Amino acid sequence: MRKLSAISSIVIIAFAMLGCERDSLVDCSCPAPPNEFEINVAYKKTVYGYQCCDKQIAIRFANLMQDSRCPINATCVWQGTSIIGVSLNDNEKDIIPLEINKPVQREIMDGLWNIELTELAPHPVLDQATNPNDYLAKIHFKRN
Numbered sequence: 001m002r003k004l005s006a007i008s009s010i011v012i013i014a015f016a017m018l019g020c021e022r023d024s025l026v027d028c029s030c031p032a033p034p035n036e037f038e039i040n041v042a043y044k045k046t047v048y049g050y051q052c053c054d055k056q057i058a059i060r061f062a063n064l065m066q067d068s069r070c071p072i073n074a075t076c077v078w079q080g081t082s083i084i085g086v087s088l089n090d091n092e093k094d095i096i097p098l099e100i101n102k103p104v105q106r107e108i109m110d111g112l113w114n115i116e117l118t119e120l121a122p123h124p125v126l127d128q129a130t131n132p133n134d135y136l137a138k139i140h141f142k143r144n
Contacts, residue, residue, distance in 0.1 A: 035142060036118065041135045044090075057108055059115075060087045061137050062095050071124040082120045084137055098139070105144065112144040 039045045044060040065083040070076035085095040088108060098104060098117040106113055119138035122130060 036138055036140050038136055038138050041084075041133055041137075047141055056089070057113075058089050059139065059141070060090070061085075061135075062087050062092070064132055064135055065097055067120070067124060067130070069120075069124055071126040071128075073126040082117070084117055084120065084135070086115070086139070098137075103140075114140070114142050114144060116140040 037045060037047060039059065039061045041061045041064060044058050046056055046058045062085040065085050067082045068080035069082055070078070070080050081099055083097050083099045085097055087095055088106070096104060096106065096115070098115060100117045100120060103114045103116040106115060116139065117137055118140050121136045121138075122134060124130060
């Protein structure tokens with residue numbers, strides 16, 4: 001009986017301690033960011049860190065700067081290119097131009113990062129205007 005009472009006391013104390021330490025049980029580790037992610041124009045995505053981490057990196061697809069890609073159903077002598085503007089951590093004064101398949105290096109927080117626009121959808125179609133709000137960018141994001 002005495003042994004059962006001691007075990008019960010230990011269990012109660014353990015639960016009481018867990019209740020007091022609830023916030024410390026949240027996993028606040030900052031995992032590596034995804035290698036690639038998709039983001040719509042005018043939207044922001046946190047790609048590194050969580051709310052409880054001291055360090056976060058958020059990327060916002062600020063605008064479409066250029067889309068001169070050869071439209072579908074057209075014959076072109078040049079394939080063209082596309083460039084979008086992104087901002088990091090809500091710094092709207094420093095818009096970074098990302099040209100498709102041309103990585104850009106940036107010093108962010110405590111390291112050097114590669115940011116690359118790998119895809120932009122939709123692809124232009126001959127004689128059809130594209131709504132700027134329909135663009136979806138695929139971005140490759142990796143620490144050097």
